[in-house]
Amino acid sequence: DQQVKxxxxxxxxxxxxxxxxxxxxxxxMFDYFLWYKKYPAEGPxxxxxxxxxxxxxxxxxxxxxxxxxxxxxxxxxxPSQPGDSAVYFCAASKQTGANxxxxxxxxxxxxxx
Amino acid sequence: xxxxxxxxxxxxxxxxxxxxxRCDPISGHDNxxxxxxxxxxxxxxxxxFVKESKQDESGMPNNRFLAERTGGTYSTLKVQxxxxxxxxxxxxxxxxxxSYxxxxxxxxxxxxx
Numbered sequence: 197d198q199q200v201k202x203x204x205x206x207x208x209x210x211x212x213x214x215x216x217x218x219x220x221x222x223x224x225m226f227d228y229f230l231w232y233k234k235y236p237a238e239g240p241x242x243x244x245x246x247x248x249x250x251x252x253x254x255x256x257x258x259x260x261x262x263x264x265x266x267x268x269x270x271x272x273x274x275p276s277q278p279g280d281s282a283v284y285f286c287a288a289s290k291q292t293g294a295n296x297x298x299x300x301x302x303x304x305x306x307x308x309x
Numbered sequence: 310x311x312x313x314x315x316x317x318x319x320x321x322x323x324x325x326x327x328x329x330x331r332c333d334p335i336s337g338h339d340n341x342x343x344x345x346x347x348x349x350x351x352x353x354x355x356x357x358f359v360k361e362s363k364q365d366e367s368g369m370p371n372n373r374f375l376a377e378r379t380g381g382t383y384s385t386l387k388v389q390x391x392x393x394x395x396x397x398x399x400x401x402x403x404x405x406x407x408s409y410x411x412x413x414x415x416x417x418x419x420x421x422x
């Protein structure tokens with residue numbers, strides 16, 4: 197049973213516009229959430245994270261929003277750049293400090309120049 | 310600094326054969342993790358080493374999978390005998406402490422035919 201879900205397998209956005217990637221989770225015990233970015237033939241690369249005590253975390257062009265009541269998080273990229281084209285994975289952990297991450301299936305983002 | 314190295318990058322074996330995957334973590338990283346992604350699905354946790362000890366192996370699918378980390382340096386993941394459903398990309402990651410932003414290797418793509 198998948199506990200982290202990314203229901204959009206793909207997303208296309210024009211360069212300069214905002215990209216919004218969504219993620220839902222089912223386990224209310226999750227308290228730490230992360231986004232990873234993956235290029236072809238490479239491993240996932242950590243992008244940004246958020247603790248359940250916050251509802252927003254920003255790092256440059258990347259912002260993650262967390263809505264605990266809806267068990268939903270989203271990653272906003274603005275402005276989107278062609279180099280952002282990759283597969284984005286949402287991940288969650290049941291306990292801060294634990295190392296077992298639960299990943300979603302990924303969303304392939306294509307930024308069109 | 311060298312990253313996490315995995316080899317082989319690809320392996321094609323017949324059902325019933327044995328395959329051994331290797332992971333060299335970043336030097337000095339005590340924590341080493343194995344994850345697996347079956348085609349189109351989520352990345353799933355397999356196990357976590359702290360130095361040479363298995364900290365958490367709750368994700369190992371069955372006893373056909375054996376992971377070792379002798380001497381607390383590199384790790385091997387052996388699949389014996391391989392089944393068709395073992396096909397996928399096996400990722401290794403390492404971190405210095407208990408940290409979520411750990412570094413992934415490029416993965417080993419295993420195909421069982």
